[in-house]
Amino acid sequence: MELPIVAYGDPVLRKKAEEIDENYPNLSKLIEDMFETMYASNGVGLAAPQIGLPIRLFVVDAAPFAEDDDDDEVDEACADFKRVFINPVIFEETGDEWGFEEGCLSIPGIREEVKRKERLKIEYYDENWDLYEEELDGILARIVQHEYDHIEGILFTDKISPLRRTLLQGRLVDISKGKVDVNYKMRFPKQQRKR
Ligand code: ZN
Numbered sequence: 593m594e595l596p597i598v599a600y601g602d603p604v605l606r607k608k609a610e611e612i613d614e615n616y617p618n619l620s621k622l623i624e625d626m627f628e629t630m631y632a633s634n635g636v637g638l639a640a641p642q643i644g645l646p647i648r649l650f651v652v653d654a655a656p657f658a659e660d661d662d663d664d665e666v667d668e669a670c671a672d673f674k675r676v677f678i679n680p681v682i683f684e685e686t687g688d689e690w691g692f693e694e695g696c697l698s699i700p701g702i703r704e705e706v707k708r709k710e711r712l713k714i715e716y717y718d719e720n721w722d723l724y725e726e727e728l729d730g731i732l733a734r735i736v737q738h739e740y741d742h743i744e745g746i747l748f749t750d751k752i753s754p755l756r757r758t759l760l761q762g763r764l765v766d767i768s769k770g771k772v773d774v775n776y777k778m779r780f781p782k783q784q785r786k787r
Contacts, residue, residue, distance in 0.1 A: 595629045595643045596779040600699045600747070601768025603781075607646040609639075609743040611679045614721055616647070623676055623719050626651045633776035635697045637735050639742030642698050644779070648679050650739040657731050666730060673732055680716035682740055685709040692734055694748045699767060700774045702760060704752045708737050 598604055612619070622645075630638040630651060639650035658671035687710025695703045711729040714736060718724060728736055738748060749757060749764065766772060770780035 593625050593628065594632045594777055595625050596777040597629065597633060597638075597642050597697050598644050599767050599770070599772075599778050599780045600749075600764055601781045602644075602698075602779070604641050604644050604646055605698060605742070605747060606745045607641065608745050609641055609646045609648045612647050612649065620719065623649075623651060627653070629777075630697075633697050637739040638697065639739045641742050641745075648743045650677050650680075650743065651675070652677070652735050652739060654732055654735055669732060676719040677714075677736070677739070678717040678719070678721070680714050680736075680740060680743075682712050682714045682737070684713040685711065685737075687711040687729070692731075694734075694738060696738070696748055697776070699747065699749060699764070700772050700778075701767075702749070702763060704748065704756060704760075706738075706748050706751045708734055708751075712737065714740075 626638050626640070626643065626649075629643060630636075630653065634656070636654055636656055637650060637652045640647045652673065652675050654670040654673035658667045689707040689709055691705045691707045693703045694706045710733065711727065712733045713725065713727050715723065715725045741747070749760065768780060768782045770778070770783035
């Protein structure tokens with residue numbers, strides 16, 4: 593089932609999300625719905641707060657980046673990178689900061705360059721509650737850093753220059769009011785109900 597994606601301005605996107613345990617109700621259905629929602633909106637990652645749930649869970653499928661890169665090794669890594677992250681902890685970030693133009697399903701139509709560190713180490717549970725430790729770099733690290741920010745209540749627009757943010761302010765307010773063209777289901781915090 594495709595779920596509506598919560599738009600910029602909703603307080604759920606600003607909460608530090610809570611850990612869950614194996615008793616969390618209907619978790620496998622929720623994960624399935626999150627993948628369906630992400631694919632329907634052509635995203636490469638989706639965090640639970642973006643569908644209105646302040647829990648530490650996100651899904652990633654980097655396959656769309658697989659044909660993007662000149663480097664075959666990067667292509668292959670992206671093609672195989674479909675993951676569920678439950679209660680993840682990024683415990684190390686290293687390398688130089690590099691810039692990349694990011695977008696977000698909760699902030700449609702806006703793309704801005706964000707600087708992030710090159711590499712990270714993360715520990716997380718997958719959908720079967722198996723515990724993993726993984727080292728990621730480049731675009732895969734970037735996707736995970738973006739989604740991890742969501743469960744910390746951080747959006748990529750927090751990480752751009754104050755000047756850029758000021759320039760975008762009007763468009764961000766418009767998004768929160770639903771004044772934006774988007775071809776997937778969304779829920780807008782400040783939208784006037786129409787009869
Ligand atoms: Zn996002």
